Amino acid sequence: MSTQQNFIPAVIYARYSSSGQREESIEGQLRECHAYAKHNGFTVVGEYVDKALTRTDKRPDFQRMLRDSERGIFKAVILWKTDRFARNRYDSAMYKYKLKKNGVRLYYAKESIPDGPEGIILESVMEGYAEYYSENLSQNVKRGNYDSALELKTLGVRVYGLRKNADDHFEPDPATAPIVRRIFEEYSKGERAKDIVERLNAEGYRTATGKPFSKTSLPMILRNEKYLGTYVYKDIRVENAFPAIVTRELFDKCQSLLTRHHRSPAANRDTQFLLTSKLFCGKCGEPMTGDGGTGKSGRVYNYYTCNGHRRHKCDKKRVGKEWIEELVLSKLTEIVATDGFIETVADKVVEYQAANTDHRALRALERRQREVEKATANLMKAIEAGIVTPTTKSRLVELEAEHERLTRSIAEELMTDATLERDQIVWFLERFRDGDVNDEAFRAFLVDTFLNAVYLYDDDNLILVFNYSGNNNTVKLKAAETALFKAKSSGFNQLTLPLEKLPKTA
Structure with a gap:
């Protein structure tokens, strides 16, 4: 009976972005989160994992987690650190609002944010610094992308109907370029987008991501200037950068039909009640x-x-x-x-942080490191006194190896320490x-x-x-x-x- 009463269903969300920064692997995040759940009395009922994705709105498992939260399957989401949830404080606020409305709380395996009003402030500050880091990283990535765009590189973008050649430039894909041309031709003759999509799917064709075509796939294809051979990135625009798949006449005709058929649907947004739970x-x-x-x-x-x-x-x-x-x-x-x-x-957050941050693991590692250093010093004195045996040599090697492991573990603990200075807050x-x-x-x-x-x-x-x-x-x-x-x-x-x-x- 007590097990049932203490049952707190939780899920784990892990994310890894491939922008080149050094981060915990997905496996490492999951391991840490499972250990946190076990230590704190949660029962993990599921995992949501997004790999090589950074934009919150584009993370499929993140969005699935939000939808599942409406079904009451779980009451907690466990993450490795605050920046796994969102690196934009506005996104974070809106998604936390959705989870809170569904009775779901967030917990972090490697950052100590206990309950309490100051804990909420501390969490927001941590998110702010994660966003600051993300923005700096984003600027560096954008700068590199812009330089590559000047050379008309693909920037890793996949476009249905095009492929990357040996020089990392776009060129028509012999396998899918004819399908793109067919879509433009059928649409220009008055075919409904819905009918074109149904035929493509029935014939077994799939999008660049391997998924069936949908009502949103066709407009994206029909509006893409790359099929004219035009390279566009920010303020960079180069006509005839690579061979075109469709003619300008065919492209313009489809644009005219798209404009005529377009109907702006009414906004279909759930009303956001700002003071929910407040x-x-x-x-x-x-x-x-x-x-x-x-x-x-x-x-x-x-x-x-x-x-x-x-x-x-x-x-x-x-x-x-x-x-x-x-x-x-x-x-x-x-x-x-x-x-x-x-x-x-x-001031209140600093006091709260000092009272609630758990440094026990770090202190234990430091204490053991001092013990190893003392044992090593005593052993060295014995060796200097002429007491040299296979046992002393073996023990010295063991102590040096343990000291190296402790030094690495202490560095890792310090790296994950969420303590912030007052001026940062x-x-x-x-x-x-x-x-x-x-x-x-x-x-x-x-x-x-x-x-x-x-x-x-x-x-x-x-x-x-x-x-x-x-x-x-x-x-x-x-x-x-x-x-x-x-x-x-x-x-x-x-x-x-x-x-x-x-x-x-x-």
């Missing part, structure tokens, strides 16, 4: 979660509803999503910009003051990093609790006096309106 009813203490509905006019209304109210145990009225989110964000950005706030948070947190508050990803990251909880009371006043412990971590807010509205033309403007005029409920 907003609580001040009357009964239950979480307030996102909901929506459509009025008679067809207008969509989004709001937060007390979970106690949903169960008919609380009479707290629902509150308009935009009203409460803009109100909280306006106060949050104001407080973050206040003199001394960043320094106070940084301040430098990172200062960057929040320059963010675009109208950007959805930045808003999510701001709330996820600094905001611990929001309590909304019957008189529409709020209490904001921030992610650091101790004094002055809560702010009482009178909604009627500090309401902010998002102006379409000029961002945020402060308005002071009577409470009854605020569009707070749907």
Whole structure:
């Protein structure tokens, strides 16, 4: 029975990028994560692995993990380090939001980030430095790619219908170039893209990645100027860089048909409720979660509803999503910009880090290294005194080998030590003051990093609790006096309106 009660289903996510940097192998990441799971009472129910991929949106197993999280299969994701999740803090905020909404938490095998408000800040700082590293690496890679593009190199890009020749330049592929030409010709004659795709798949043809053709494959092929023999990379554009597969006349005709057939689909995005898991009813203490509905006019209304109210145990009225989110964000950005706030948070994070970082493994290695050094020194004294036997020689070799192993292990522990200096934390947190508050990803990251909880009371006043412990971590807010509205033309403007005029409920 106890085993069932302690059962915490978890999955492991591992990623390796092939940009040339020295990183842990996939096998090493999985080994470390499995050891972490065993030590901390998790039961691993699955693994998600992406190899040689860095862009979050393009990682197939990462996206599969996000989808699976909606099914309630697991409650935790274990990663080797923070930079395995995302090296862009905006992506990180949005994907954490999705996992959190599905009741899933993140854990890191090689970085000590225990529970607690300061731990959230520390995690954000680590992600920020991972992004900084990634940006520097990206700049170096881009610089190398640009130099190669000046020589019209393929840059490792695969294009259906083309292949790489001995000089790393594009040339038509005898096996697939005729299929590309056929696609252009059939589409130019009025064939529907859907019918062309079905025929290609039925005949056994596959894309450059080995997958069946889809409704998105054809437009990508039909719009690709490389089939005209044109090389394009950033501001580099060279006509007739390699033999064309289709004529300019055929290409232009297909572009005209694509424009005529194109219909911009309405945006199909799930509404993002920024305060999910942060907003609580001040009357009964239950979480307030996102909901929506459509009025008679067809207008969509989004709001937060007390979970106690949903169960008919609380009479707290629902509150308009935009009203409460803009109100909280306006106060949050104001407080973050206040003199001394960043320094106070940084001090708390440093204290928290010192109290929670586990250096026991490192200290044990250092202690054993000192013991080996002492034993080696004693043995050397014996040898100098003339006590030389096969045993002393063998023991000296063993001690020297152990010292080498310990030195390497200590270096590895120091490399994975997540401890940050105070000035590093301040430098990172200062960057929040320059963010675009109208950007959805930045808003999510701001709330996820600094905001611990929001309590909304019957008189529409709020209490904001921030992610650091101790004094002055809560702010009482009178909604009627500090309401902010998002102006379409000029961002945020402060308005002071009577409470009854605020569009707070749907």
